[in-house]
Amino acid sequence: MATASLSDTTVTVAGVAPGSASVTVTASDPGGLVAEQRFSVMVPNRAPEPTFTIQSITVHVGRAETVDVSSYFTEPDGEALVYSATSSNPAVAAVAVADSILTMTPVATGNAMVAVTARDPGGLTASQEFVATVSFGLRRLTDNRTSDRYPSWSPDGTEIAFASLRDRNYGIYVMDADGGNRTRLTDNSDQDRYPSWSPDGTEIAFTSDRNGNFEIYVMDADGGNQTRLTNNSADDFGPSWSPDGTEIAFASDRDGDFEIYVMDADGGNQMRLTNNSADDRNPSWSPDGTEIAFVSDRDGDFEIYVMDADGGNQTRLTDNGADDRNPSWSPDGTEIAFVSDRDGNLEIYVMDADGGNQTRLTDNRDYDYSPAWSPDGTEIAIVSDRDGNLEVYAIRIK
Numbered sequence: 001m002a003t004a005s006l007s008d009t010t011v012t013v014a015g016v017a018p019g020s021a022s023v024t025v026t027a028s029d030p031g032g033l034v035a036e037q038r039f040s041v042m043v044p045n046r047a048p049e050p051t052f053t054i055q056s057i058t059v060h061v062g063r064a065e066t067v068d069v070s071s072y073f074t075e076p077d078g079e080a081l082v083y084s085a086t087s088s089n090p091a092v093a094a095v096a097v098a099d100s101i102l103t104m105t106p107v108a109t110g111n112a113m114v115a116v117t118a119r120d121p122g123g124l125t126a127s128q129e130f131v132a133t134v135s136f137g138l139r140r141l142t143d144n145r146t147s148d149r150y151p152s153w154s155p156d157g158t159e160i161a162f163a164s165l166r167d168r169n170y171g172i173y174v175m176d177a178d179g180g181n182r183t184r185l186t187d188n189s190d191q192d193r194y195p196s197w198s199p200d201g202t203e204i205a206f207t208s209d210r211n212g213n214f215e216i217y218v219m220d221a222d223g224g225n226q227t228r229l230t231n232n233s234a235d236d237f238g239p240s241w242s243p244d245g246t247e248i249a250f251a252s253d254r255d256g257d258f259e260i261y262v263m264d265a266d267g268g269n270q271m272r273l274t275n276n277s278a279d280d281r282n283p284s285w286s287p288d289g290t291e292i293a294f295v296s297d298r299d300g301d302f303e304i305y306v307m308d309a310d311g312g313n314q315t316r317l318t319d320n321g322a323d324d325r326n327p328s329w330s331p332d333g334t335e336i337a338f339v340s341d342r343d344g345n346l347e348i349y350v351m352d353a354d355g356g357n358q359t360r361l362t363d364n365r366d367y368d369y370s371p372a373w374s375p376d377g378t379e380i381a382i383v384s385d386r387d388g389n390l391e392v393y394a395i396r397i398k
């Protein structure tokens with residue numbers, strides 16, 4: 001607990017550990033006679049102290065962050081400290097401590113106040129608080145000086161098809177989900193755009209003007225057997241496969257304005273689903289095949305609508321003075337991602353399948369658009385010019 005030393009007539013007592021000790025002082029004369037006195041020494045337990053301030057930390061969805069908190073506290077008595085932590089909002093960031101390692105696990109976007117406490121064996125404590133911000137993780141998948149657009153995930157989630165201008169005209173490419181192994185599938189002097197994987201992953205539908213106007217084509221997933229499905233003097237755009245792979249929805253202006261059509265996967269039985277004097281575009285099938293989301297300006301500006309797969313029960317989901325476009329269903333059918341310029345520039349939003357809980361996902365000064373959900377629902381591929389030109393990115397949302 002304490003050590004004692006004597007120098008001439010001065011006794012020096014030094015504390016070693018919290019507690020009490022008895023010090024005996026003996027005085028002796030030349031003849032050997034002695035006298036003693038005892039006194040008690042109390043060494044107080046001193047509380048731990050913060051050393052450095054824990055700064056605010058940003059955690060990205062899908063990736064936990066760790067911090068060794070032992071460097072942020074000191075124990076004046078040299079005793080071992082025990083650490084604990086709490087989160088003000090576990091629904092945003094959950095926390096746990098093992099030894100001195102604090103682990104922050106992101107749950108949802110937002111902010112949480114994290115309190116870290118250091119406790120000594122005597123029960124005295126010191127605490128610090130800091131803000132943990134949970135944001136979406138963003139991965140850049142393509143990187144070139146031209147434009148990469150229209151991402152579409154393969155059904156098994158291992159690849160992404162997209163259109164690129166890197167070889168002087170838009171062609172269809174495919175890459176691994178991490179951006180590697182980029183391979184060109186179509187190669188002609190015209191424009192190939194809007195790739196869409198078949199549900200079984202064996203084919204890719206796309207749009208091309210190689211025969212004079214934009215038509216719907218289909219090819220094998222390796223680029224072979226490129227076959228024209230539509231054939232008319234108007235433009236057909238944006239193919240979207242039905243979940244069972246038997247039909248393809250698309251937009252066409254063959255009847256004077258753009259409407260939503262559907263056809264068999266081999267191009268047969270082309271049938272019009274919408275019929276009005278406005279533009280209807282961007283069809284997207286629901287995962288259960290019962291509904292199709294689409295975009296229409298029938299009420300003055302482009303909004304997201306949904307209808308039954310046969311064209312019935314057309315219902316407006318968004319309603320604001322801006323343009324909402326590019327609907328994309330989540331794999332479980334509970335949400336729809338879309339693009340809106342309601343806040344001044346094109347950003348990615350997500351809403352419930354009935355139009356509720358419209359939430360902004362991206363927030364920057366540049367354009368973000370063309371969302372496409374990953375098959376496991378954890379990421380959304382997008383197109384953005386935030387780095388100067390149009391590239392494909394992936395946002396981790398879960």
